[in-house]
Amino acid sequence: MAEGILCNKSPINTKEELYALLNDKSGKQYYQQMKDLEVDGDALWATIQKSMKSRLKTWLEICAHCGMCADSCFLYLANDKDPKQVPSYKIQSTLGEIVKRKGQVDNEFMRHVMDVAWSQCTCCNRCGMYCPFGIDMGVMFSYLRGLCFTQGFVPWEMKIGSGMHRVFRAQMDVTSEDWVDTCEWMAEEYEDDWPGLTIPVDKEDADIIYTVNAREPKHYPEDLAEAAILFHLAGENWTVPSEGWEETSLAMFAGDWEGCKLQVESVYDAIIRLRPKRMVVTECGHAYRATVIEGPYWTGRKSGQPPVETLHYVEWVAEALRTGKIKIDPAKKIKEPVTYQDSCNYIRNAGLGDIAREIMSYIAEDFREMKPNREHNFCCGGGGGFNGIGCYREQRNKGLIVKRDQILETGAKLVISPCHNCWDAIRDLEEVFKIGIRWSFLKPLLIEMAIVPEHLKVQEEEEEA
Amino acid sequence: MYAFVTGPLAWLAFGIFFIGLIYRAVWYIRGLDWKADRVAYTEYPSYGFRGAVRSIFFWLIPFGTRSWRFYPGMTILFFVFHIGLLFTPVFLRAHNMILAERWGFSLPVISDTTADFLTIIVLAAAVFIILRRIALPEVRNLTTAYDILLIVITAAPFLTGLFAYHHIGNYQFWLIVHILSGEIWLIAIPFTKLSHFLLFFMSRAQLGMDYGIKRGGMKSKGLAW
Numbered sequence: 001m002a003e004g005i006l007c008n009k010s011p012i013n014t015k016e017e018l019y020a021l022l023n024d025k026s027g028k029q030y031y032q033q034m035k036d037l038e039v040d041g042d043a044l045w046a047t048i049q050k051s052m053k054s055r056l057k058t059w060l061e062i063c064a065h066c067g068m069c070a071d072s073c074f075l076y077l078a079n080d081k082d083p084k085q086v087p088s089y090k091i092q093s094t095l096g097e098i099v100k101r102k103g104q105v106d107n108e109f110m111r112h113v114m115d116v117a118w119s120q121c122t123c124c125n126r127c128g129m130y131c132p133f134g135i136d137m138g139v140m141f142s143y144l145r146g147l148c149f150t151q152g153f154v155p156w157e158m159k160i161g162s163g164m165h166r167v168f169r170a171q172m173d174v175t176s177e178d179w180v181d182t183c184e185w186m187a188e189e190y191e192d193d194w195p196g197l198t199i200p201v202d203k204e205d206a207d208i209i210y211t212v213n214a215r216e217p218k219h220y221p222e223d224l225a226e227a228a229i230l231f232h233l234a235g236e237n238w239t240v241p242s243e244g245w246e247e248t249s250l251a252m253f254a255g256d257w258e259g260c261k262l263q264v265e266s267v268y269d270a271i272i273r274l275r276p277k278r279m280v281v282t283e284c285g286h287a288y289r290a291t292v293i294e295g296p297y298w299t300g301r302k303s304g305q306p307p308v309e310t311l312h313y314v315e316w317v318a319e320a321l322r323t324g325k326i327k328i329d330p331a332k333k334i335k336e337p338v339t340y341q342d343s344c345n346y347i348r349n350a351g352l353g354d355i356a357r358e359i360m361s362y363i364a365e366d367f368r369e370m371k372p373n374r375e376h377n378f379c380c381g382g383g384g385g386f387n388g389i390g391c392y393r394e395q396r397n398k399g400l401i402v403k404r405d406q407i408l409e410t411g412a413k414l415v416i417s418p419c420h421n422c423w424d425a426i427r428d429l430e431e432v433f434k435i436g437i438r439w440s441f442l443k444p445l446l447i448e449m450a451i452v453p454e455h456l457k458v459q460e461e462e463e464e465a
Numbered sequence: 466m467y468a469f470v471t472g473p474l475a476w477l478a479f480g481i482f483f484i485g486l487i488y489r490a491v492w493y494i495r496g497l498d499w500k501a502d503r504v505a506y507t508e509y510p511s512y513g514f515r516g517a518v519r520s521i522f523f524w525l526i527p528f529g530t531r532s533w534r535f536y537p538g539m540t541i542l543f544f545v546f547h548i549g550l551l552f553t554p555v556f557l558r559a560h561n562m563i564l565a566e567r568w569g570f571s572l573p574v575i576s577d578t579t580a581d582f583l584t585i586i587v588l589a590a591a592v593f594i595i596l597r598r599i600a601l602p603e604v605r606n607l608t609t610a611y612d613i614l615l616i617v618i619t620a621a622p623f624l625t626g627l628f629a630y631h632h633i634g635n636y637q638f639w640l641i642v643h644i645l646s647g648e649i650w651l652i653a654i655p656f657t658k659l660s661h662f663l664l665f666f667m668s669r670a671q672l673g674m675d676y677g678i679k680r681g682g683m684k685s686k687g688l689a690w
Contacts, residue, residue, distance in 0.1 A: 054496020055671055062661045062668065065612050067604035068532055068539065076603075083606035092607070129690065130532040132524055132543075133665055134672035293679060297503035304505030304679055351681020351688075375681075375688055376531060 004033025009040070009152040011256055012163025018173075021163065026390055027156025037152050039110050045103030047150055052099070056143060059135040060096050063088055069137065072130035074378040074402040075120055087127040087137040090120050095144045114153040117144050119392035122384035122399075123253075124344040129375065145255030154254055155389045161250025162259045169266045170214040170246040180242050182217040186225040195458060199228045202274060203239035208316075209276035209308075210240050211247045211267060211291070213284040213420050226443035227282065230317075233450055234325035238280075244270030247281050248420075249290035253385030257298060264295035271307045279310040283441045285345030285419035286383070288312045293350055312346050314418050317442055318355045321362040332449040334364040337412040341403075341426060342370070342377035343419035351375075359442070360416075363449060368410040378402050380417075382425030400429040408435060415439045467637075470644045471563075478648035485655025486663050493667045504675045515687065516677015517670035523690040524669060530690040539597070542590050549587035550619065553580055554647070559630070577630075584623045591620040611658075618653050621646035 003009060005020075007030045012018050024030050069087040070076050076085040083089065094113045098105055105113075121141040128136030148154055149162070164171050170179075183199040191197050200206070210231070216223040231238045244266040251259030271279060281288045292310045296303065311319070320326040340360055346352050353374035360367040370377060381400040386392065403425065407415055417423045417439050426439040499506050506513060523529040533540040554560060557580050561571035575583075595616060598608045625643035628634060654662050661668075676688045 051501060053498045053501050054493045055502050055668075057496070058493060058664055058668055062658050062664050064658060064661065065598075065604070065607035065609070066539070067601060067607055068536055070603040071535060072532070081603065083603045086603045086607060089607055128672060129688070130535070132532070133661060134520060134524075134669045136672060136675075294503055297500060297505075300500065302499070302505065303508055304499075304503075349680045351676075351683070351685030354685060372531075 002036055002038045003152065004030070004037060006030045007033035007037055007152060007159075009037075009150065011149075011166060011259065012159065013166050015167055018160065018163045018167050021156070021160055024156075030156045030159075031391070034111065034153065035107065037107060037110075039105055039107055039151055041102075041104040043103075044098070044105075044147065044151060047147060048099060048103060051143075051146075056140060059133075059140060060092070060099060062133055063092065063135055064133070066132070069127040069131050069135075072127045074124075074126070074381065075122075075399050078381075078399045078402050085120060087121070088135075090116055091137045091140050091144070095140055095147075098147070110148070110151060110153045113144065114148050114155065115392075117141055117148055118155050118158070118385060118389060119395045122344075122379045122382070122386050124379035124383050125349055126344070126376070126379065129348075142252075142255065145253075146257055147255070149255035155385070155391065157388045157390065158250065158254035158385055161385070161388070162254040162256035165249065165251045165256075165259045165263045169243070169263060171248045171250045172214045172218045174214050174218050174246075176243050179217050179245055182221050182224065183240060186221050187228065190225045190229065193458065194229055194232060194456070196456070197228055197232050199224070200239045202242050205275050205277075206237050206239040207277045208236055208238040209271060209274055209279045210238055210282070211245050211270075211279060211287075212240075212282045213248045213287050214246050215248075215420060216282065223282070223441065223443060226447055229447055230320070230326065230443060230450075233447075233452065233456065234320045236325075239274060239276065241267075241270035241274055244268070244273075247287035247291045248284060249286065249295075250385065250388075252286065252290045252294065253388075260290065260294070261298040264291055264299055267291055267295070268299060268307050276308060279306065279308050280316045281310060281312055283313045283418035283420070283423075283443065285343035285421055287420075289345035289349055293345075312350070312352060312355075313442070314346070314352055314355050314359060317446065318358045321359065326446065327451040328362055328446075328449045329451045334414065334445070334449075335366065336414060337366045337368050337410065338364045338414040338416060339368045339370055339407060339410040339412040340373075341380060341415055341417040341419065341422045342374055343417075343422050344377070344379050344383055345419070345421075347377065348375040356418075363445065366412075368412045370406045370410055378406060380419075380422035380425035381429065383421050387421055387424045387428070397428070397432050400425060400432065404429050404433050404435060407437060413437050416442060416445070418442050466641055467644075470641055470648070474648055475644070478651040482651040482654055485652075486660070489655055489660055489663055490667065493664065497671065502671075502675070504671075504679050506674060506678070509678050509683070512677045512682050513674040514677075516673040516675070516682050518673070519687050520669045520673025520676070520690065521666055532690075542593055542597070545586050546590035546594065549583040549590065549623075553583045553587065553623070556580075581627070581630075584627050587623045588620055588627075591616050591623075615653070615657060615659060618646075618650055619659070622650055 006024055073087050079085045094116050123138040123142050125136055125138035161171055180201055183201055187197055187199045249260050249263055251263055292306055296305055340356055381403045386396050415426050415437055417426055418441055430437055527544045528534050556575045558574040561574050565571040598604050625639050625646050629639035629643045653659050676682050
């Protein structure tokens, strides 16, 4: 079987392989080698026979070709209603075709399948809500990505991402030491403004274990500080684990199910080791989806639940505001029109639509809903790994117009987006289309608005007077 | 000929229809895999049940879901077509006379005028469904000859039944063709996409359980279909 040095069927398991791939700028050689990557049709068919159960088979078979999924897909809408962007067509012409041909497909076809699986579907699962038969093409595309992964037909960034999880148990090369250092650094950095602020690492039996997205320690460490400040304000007994702190899963976007399992196990191990009462996950959609919604199944937990009760960050915020752990200064509520980006991964796919509205009722005076909203909201345009894949940038940017128009229609200039992927997509859409909007996570806004209790305020030193 | 198509062939057709559907149901349920599907089907029966029922219920009501409301034309076509397909043969006076004669029981019946009306509606809806397939580019691109064939198989008993009842042309001929086409329809159901006769409910229940148990059902009032 012809396989390239960089582009092959084996997942990345060592630092050497990982850095070799990273050094291949934009995956130039990687994609070149992909053109010669042989498809192992027999192995592909064997995988399908083993993993494709009655649910998927039925979905493929009974699709009535009615086209009612068409307008549910933001990529169909963004691409001038191109019939080739109808979800049913996209899955039938890829997965359906592979099954029909019993896995005997060629290299060119597999590269086409890769393009469709990563640039024409973000696995937002919206189409499944619009199909009379309940055929969830997002689920099918996720399965298809898994098949592509076994054959090595994966976008360069996704292969790297999966390798990162396998090597570092994080989506970026952040080691445990880097992480703990960042925690200490942030606590020190903000201690002067917030007396008593700490980021407790590996504290046993805490009320809350807090876990993050590796981008935060790597690129946005202030996000971690903000989380610490809010826990501090709320008087929470919390901790972060030194290992198993990363919630995200590029492995999930890549279709690397083994990598997914390894990543999630590291988090569950931390929970078992530190025995917290609950877990809180940062403002990230797919992290929550991966570790809380899908993760239990990857690791074979029959209950379908992680080892402890887990809250998405918005659930913790809603609770803190509801119970008065954090009090909002009415004078500092958001006065301007503001809208909320419903993340597919924790709104549509985890039922937190009401929670988001509850938060907005506490902090905003002029909350404007996008249309449609809640579980019917459109993908930000960058989900499922779409934001991060260089060779599909043009298609991604085109897809952003649906979200752009939804935001414009609200008249709001501020978009609250408690999801890293959505946050990125909205930042990029401002960069591309310049519609004059701002975007924010909840944390910085809450710190601005919160009433700081007397005992937590900086005490002016009296000698100075 | 009449004796044959209403005798052994009818037994065969109904036999294949019922056994085929039972087989599909058993095959579907046995193929559900909590780990591969990533849904803890049996762990939370009440959430699973609620999710399944909601998922079926809202989709059985015309305009009951956002998708039905989004495509009002298609929704009307769809419901008219399916109501006609199910009601006409089951509650037809002539069919129930045969049932009473052979099995000694019958169901409530609809008047022949109502049956005519429903039949014509079914046929008209079938024509519009085919026209829709041709007219809309997003549907045309999906449509295969197989899709059209299934509509023809489904509509044929209605057209031939209409001819036979109203003695248009040769009664004996149309009666036999009507019975045969009905039998083809019954046999086709378990073997083709027409299996959605049953699998619609199974598939809807599955996704309903997925949302009810795993994707938010335990943290919300339930998905707003």
